[in-house]
Amino acid sequence: MAGYDELSTLLGTNPDLVVLRRFGPLAAQVLLHLQAELLELDDDLEYLKAAESNDPVQQDHAKSWAKANESIARGGRSFRKELIEDVEGKLLRYYRFVGQASNVLKLPEPDRCDIDFLRTWLEGERGGQNFIKKHSDAEARAWDPQHAKDLMAVNRRTDRFAAWVGNTLIPVYHRKLGHRIHQKKDDDILGPRYFYNDGLFVAIGNIACTVLSSIIPSTSIVILYYIQNMLVRLLVIVALSALFSLTMSFAAQGHRYEVFAATTAFAAVQVVFVGGANFVVATPPQPA
Numbered sequence: 001m002a003g004y005d006e007l008s009t010l011l012g013t014n015p016d017l018v019v020l021r022r023f024g025p026l027a028a029q030v031l032l033h034l035q036a037e038l039l040e041l042d043d044d045l046e047y048l049k050a051a052e053s054n055d056p057v058q059q060d061h062a063k064s065w066a067k068a069n070e071s072i073a074r075g076g077r078s079f080r081k082e083l084i085e086d087v088e089g090k091l092l093r094y095y096r097f098v099g100q101a102s103n104v105l106k107l108p109e110p111d112r113c114d115i116d117f118l119r120t121w122l123e124g125e126r127g128g129q130n131f132i133k134k135h136s137d138a139e140a141r142a143w144d145p146q147h148a149k150d151l152m153a154v155n156r157r158t159d160r161f162a163a164w165v166g167n168t169l170i171p172v173y174h175r176k177l178g179h180r181i182h183q184k185k186d187d188d189i190l191g192p193r194y195f196y197n198d199g200l201f202v203a204i205g206n207i208a209c210t211v212l213s214s215i216i217p218s219t220s221i222v223i224l225y226y227i228q229n230m231l232v233r234l235l236v237i238v239a240l241s242a243l244f245s246l247t248m249s250f251a252a253q254g255h256r257y258e259v260f261a262a263t264t265a266f267a268a269v270q271v272v273f274v275g276g277a278n279f280v281v282a283t284p285p286q287p288a
Helices: 004-013 024-052 056-061 065-073 079-105 112-123 131-135 137-143 145-150 160-181 198-226 230-250 256-276
Strands: 019-021 151-153
Touching (some): 024 079, 112 137, 112 160, 131 137, 198 256
C-alpha cells in the first residue's frame, strides 16, 4: 500500500513534480486580520493623542522617551510607550508575513504535464492507489482541479520552449508513438513511468532558434528582392518583423527590451535594403 513515503520519493527524485497548494485565500485572511489589528491600534494612537492633551505627565511622554522611562522607573505607566511597543510587535509580524506571502505568491503555477502526471500517479493502481483519499478527504483535495489556480510549482521549468513541448507535443507524441519506443521504468514503489529528457527539449529549442535566426533574415531579403510593388514590400516587412519578434520572444526567450531592439534593427535592415536595391525591369522593344 502506497503512502506519503512513496509520494515523497517520487517528488524528491523528480523536482518538477513538487506541486503544492499556495493557500492564497488563507494567506489573505491572515493579512486582513493583521491589517485590522493595526488599524485598531492606529485609531487607539489617535485617541491617545487627544487624551494626552489633558494629562501633563502623559503629554511629556509624547515629547521625550526619557520622560516615559522615568515614569516607568518610578512605578508609573506610559500609555504611549505601551501602545507603541504593542504596535511594534504586531507591525513586525505583519511585515514578516507580507514578505513571506509575497515570495510564495510569486511562485508560478505548475506545468500541465506535471500536475496531470501527479494526479494520475495518485489515483493509479500501480501508483498512489488513492491512499490519501482513503484516509482523509481534506488532504485528498489538495490537487483537485478546482484548486488549479491555487497550486504552485516549487521547481517549474525555466525554459518555456521546453515546457511548451512537454505540455503540448509530448502527450500527443507519447500516445501515437512514444509509448512504443521509449523504455518504461517500473518498480514496486513508484509504479510504471515513462521519462522524457527535458535537456533534449532545451537542445531542440536552441537549434531551432539558431536555424531561425539565419533563415528569417535571409528569407526576408530573398522575398523582398522579387517584390517590386512598394506597398507590398512594406507589408512584407511588417509581417516578417512580427515573425522575427515572436521567434525572439518564444524560442530565444529574450527580454522585452532585447526583443524590441532586435526587431527594430531587423526592420531597419530590411528598409535599407528596399531603399538601396535597384530592380531592373525589362521593357518591351519600341517600334522603329
